[in-house]
Amino acid sequence: MSFVAKRPRARPLLSALLSLWLTLGLAAPGLAASSLSLNSCSPLPPPSGSLVNVSTAAQLQNAVDNLTSNTTILIADGTYDLTNTLNIRSVNNVALRSASGNRDAVVIRGKGMSNSSYGNVPHVVAIYDANDVLIADLTLRDAYFHLVQVHGEDGPQRPRFYNLHLVDSGEQFVKGSTDGSQNPRLYTDGGIVECSLFEYTDRARSDYTNAVDVLAGADWIIRDNVFRRIRAPVGQLAGPAILMWRNSLNTVVERNQFVECDRAIALGLSAPDSNSRDGNTTYDHQGGIVRNNMIYRAGSGDVGITVNYAANFKIHHNTVILNGTFSWGAIEYRFAVSSGDIRYNLTDAPIWQRDGATATVMGNVANAQPGWFVNAAAGDLHLVASAAAAINQAATLADVPNDYDGDPRPIGPAPDVGADEYGLPPPAAVTDLRVTQATGSGPLTATLGWTAPANAITTTLRYSNALITSANWNSATLLTDTLPGSANIYTTTVPYSGGTLYFALKSQNAEGAYSALSNNAFWPRWDVYLPLVSK
Numbered sequence: 001m002s003f004v005a006k007r008p009r010a011r012p013l014l015s016a017l018l019s020l021w022l023t024l025g026l027a028a029p030g031l032a033a034s035s036l037s038l039n040s041c042s043p044l045p046p047p048s049g050s051l052v053n054v055s056t057a058a059q060l061q062n063a064v065d066n067l068t069s070n071t072t073i074l075i076a077d078g079t080y081d082l083t084n085t086l087n088i089r090s091v092n093n094v095a096l097r098s099a100s101g102n103r104d105a106v107v108i109r110g111k112g113m114s115n116s117s118y119g120n121v122p123h124v125v126a127i128y129d130a131n132d133v134l135i136a137d138l139t140l141r142d143a144y145f146h147l148v149q150v151h152g153e154d155g156p157q158r159p160r161f162y163n164l165h166l167v168d169s170g171e172q173f174v175k176g177s178t179d180g181s182q183n184p185r186l187y188t189d190g191g192i193v194e195c196s197l198f199e200y201t202d203r204a205r206s207d208y209t210n211a212v213d214v215l216a217g218a219d220w221i222i223r224d225n226v227f228r229r230i231r232a233p234v235g236q237l238a239g240p241a242i243l244m245w246r247n248s249l250n251t252v253v254e255r256n257q258f259v260e261c262d263r264a265i266a267l268g269l270s271a272p273d274s275n276s277r278d279g280n281t282t283y284d285h286q287g288g289i290v291r292n293n294m295i296y297r298a299g300s301g302d303v304g305i306t307v308n309y310a311a312n313f314k315i316h317h318n319t320v321i322l323n324g325t326f327s328w329g330a331i332e333y334r335f336a337v338s339s340g341d342i343r344y345n346l347t348d349a350p351i352w353q354r355d356g357a358t359a360t361v362m363g364n365v366a367n368a369q370p371g372w373f374v375n376a377a378a379g380d381l382h383l384v385a386s387a388a389a390a391i392n393q394a395a396t397l398a399d400v401p402n403d404y405d406g407d408p409r410p411i412g413p414a415p416d417v418g419a420d421e422y423g424l425p426p427p428a429a430v431t432d433l434r435v436t437q438a439t440g441s442g443p444l445t446a447t448l449g450w451t452a453p454a455n456a457i458t459t460t461l462r463y464s465n466a467l468i469t470s471a472n473w474n475s476a477t478l479l480t481d482t483l484p485g486s487a488n489i490y491t492t493t494v495p496y497s498g499g500t501l502y503f504a505l506k507s508q509n510a511e512g513a514y515s516a517l518s519n520n521a522f523w524p525r526w527d528v529y530l531p532l533v534s535k
Contacts, residue, residue: 041194041195043101044163047074047095047097048072049093050068050070050071050072051072052071052073052074053073053074053076054073054075055075055076055078057080060073060075060082060086061083061084061086064087064088064096067088067091069092069093070092070093070094071094072094072095072096072134073094073095073096074098074099075097075099075106075108076099076100077098077099077100077105078105078106078107080106080109081109082108082109082124083119083120084120084121085121085122085124085125085126086108086124086125087126087128088128089128090129090130091130091133092130093131094132094134095133095135095136096125096135096136096138097134097135097136097137097138098137100137101137102137103139103163103164103165104139106138107138108124108138108140108141109141109142110123110124110141110142110143111143111144112142112144113142113143113144113169113170113205114144114205116144118143118145121143121144122143122144123143123145123146123148123149124140124142124143124146124148126148127149127150127156127159128151128156129151129155129156130156131158132159133156133160134160135148135159135160135161136162136163136164138165139164139165139167140164140166141165141166141167141168142168143170145169145172145175146172146173146175147166147173147174148161148173148174148175149175150174150175150177150191151177151188152176152177152178152179152188152214153177153179153182154186155186156188157190158189158190158191158192159188161174161191161196162192162194163194163195163196164197166196166197166199166211167199167201168200171208171209172210172212173198173209173210173212174193174213175210175214176215176220178215178216178217178246178275180273180275185277185278187216187218187277189217189218189219190220191214192220192221192222193212193220193221193222193223194221194223194224195225196226198225198226198227198228198241199226199228199229200231201229202229203229203231203233204230204231204232204233204238205233206236207232207236207237207238207239209232209239210230210239210241210242210243211230211241211242212241212244213239213243214243214244214245214248214251215246215248216247216248216275216276216277217244217248217249218249218250218277219249220244220248220251220252222242222252222253222254222256223252223253223254223255223256224254224255225256225257226256226257226259227241227242227258228258228259228260228261229259230258230261231260231261231262234300237262238262239262239263240261240262240264240265240269240306241261241263241265242256242266243269244266244267244268244285245266245267245268245269245270245285246273246275246277247272247276247277247278247280247283247284247285247286248268248277248284248285248288249277249286249287249288250286251267251285251287251288253265253267253289254289254291254293255291255293255404255406256294257296257379258294258295258296258304258379260296260297260298260299261295261297262302263301263303263304264295264304265293265304265306266305266307267285267290267307267308267310267313268283268284268308268309268310268338270284270308270309271335282309282311282337283309283310283311284309285308285309285311285313286310286312287311287312287313288310289315289316290305290313290314291314291317291399291400292316292317292404292419293305293318293319293404293419294318294319294381294419295321295322296321296376296379296381297322297323297325298325299325300325301325301326303328303331303332304318304320304322304330304347304349305320305330305331306331306332306334307332307338307340307357308334308335309338311337311338311339311340312340313333313338313359314340314399315331315333315340315342315343315345316341316345316399317344317345317394317403317418317419318331318346318347318418318419319345319347319368319381319404319419319420320346320347320349321347321348321370322347324348324349327349328349328350328352329350329352330348330350330351330366331345332351333352333354333357333359334354334355335354336356336357338357338358339357340359340360341359341360342359342364343360343361343364343394344362344363344364345364346364346390346417346418346419347365347368348366349366351364351366363394363395363417364417365390365393365418368390371384371386372384372386372387372389381419382420382422383418383422385422387416387422389417390418390422391417392412392413392414392416393414393416395414396409396415397415400415402421403416403421404419405421407421407424408425411424411426411513423511423513424511425513426509427453427456427485427507427508427509427514428454428515429516429517429518430451430452430453430505430507430518430519431518432519433450433503433504433505433520433521434448434521435448435503435521435522435523436448436449438524441496442496443494443495444493444494444495445491446491446493446501446503447489448461448491448503448505449488450488450489450505452488452507453515455509456486456507456508456509457485457507458481458483458485459480459483459484459487459506459508460478460481460483460505460506460507460508460514461479461481461492461504462476462477462503462504463477463479463494463502463504464476464501464502465499465500465501465502467502468503468504468517473504473506476502476504477494479492479494480492485508500524502520503522503523504519504521505518506518
């Protein structure tokens, strides 16, 4: 089997820097943006509604205390040492954001993760009965309890956390709580945690820690984040970096990177109790999918992905490399009520069935080697050509249309096992090809214009007296196959004796992969050929 036409998305400089950070145990500002698809983590649009600008801790605390709905607090660059938790109550559609958009330039600090004399700052931010709260483009650090406490018992809906750097939390970094004694019960649903970096400078103060811990929440999405060193003191075991439990529903965990975390992901953890959503006594999690995550650990710890008392779970296309630190399993499914689907994961330890759990287990590769990856020691688990046992070895899953980088699956003849799809995707199809100008009634001189795809290296143009389709593309007359991929205009002279001429193009990437066929441009008629619009 040959893979000559494909190559990895190698990031040598990034990998070297990541190795250095790991060796020195340093925090890595901006790592999330560096490690993930830029398409997934683009800057937020400018804020709308009322704006309040602050530049001191006193101004920030006062603005939050007096916050009204449809308001954004814009925080100037600087360090803000809090004397009170930022409590967000009884408002809708509000935001805390840095004015600059640079998360490392605005640092909001508590009293320290090991400082029990925290006074009025047990947490950095607390969200109560407030819907559609956005916290973005900030560094939050040094809380004795939680960096962000989402009080699910007050029913806050759709909290969103975007492009945050969260450092050194005494317990959970983002905590979604619940109260089983309520009647009627309220929950926090629809939360999104994305494009953020969670890390301990070294280790937690105790084993009671998670990066994202939500009890009884529904429809949460956790994507495009980096979790680094979510680990307990030496000799202890921290909770999973992501823990969704107490009958949480339909969680999506995708495209995250975990490096040196004791455990990475858990859907469900233990038997249901009085805090379980809707009083459920059977399941600790229902529904949900874990896909396209990269998990790497060389230090001590436990399983990479675990599901417990979990119904209808899906664990698809993850890469889990534990380097012999937990030989029993990279992925486990546990307890008799658990059932789901585990497919096309790439690991260096078994898929571990425990205590009567059931699942469809298919197409997983459990003998991955360090040499299959660009830089495993730095957590860069993109594939290289030697990973032949993973490349083109999966079948298409409707639930996993793309990979860790957002690249479409498949790039080759079949999808790859694990989180990364090896190679470069073909350029996007051009959809706005037009004849912008034409002269002459014998030979026709026509100028064509279009928007060039981002990763096109060359462009091929053809024309015909009939509508050009994928089936007859090769029989259409060649105009050029050497046009630079960045070109967006081309003038040609072709024979013409009346009727309609049709023009179309394909772009090619550096690996020789072609885009899909463009729309047809044609002359002299103006017309619409659904679903492609041309003129």
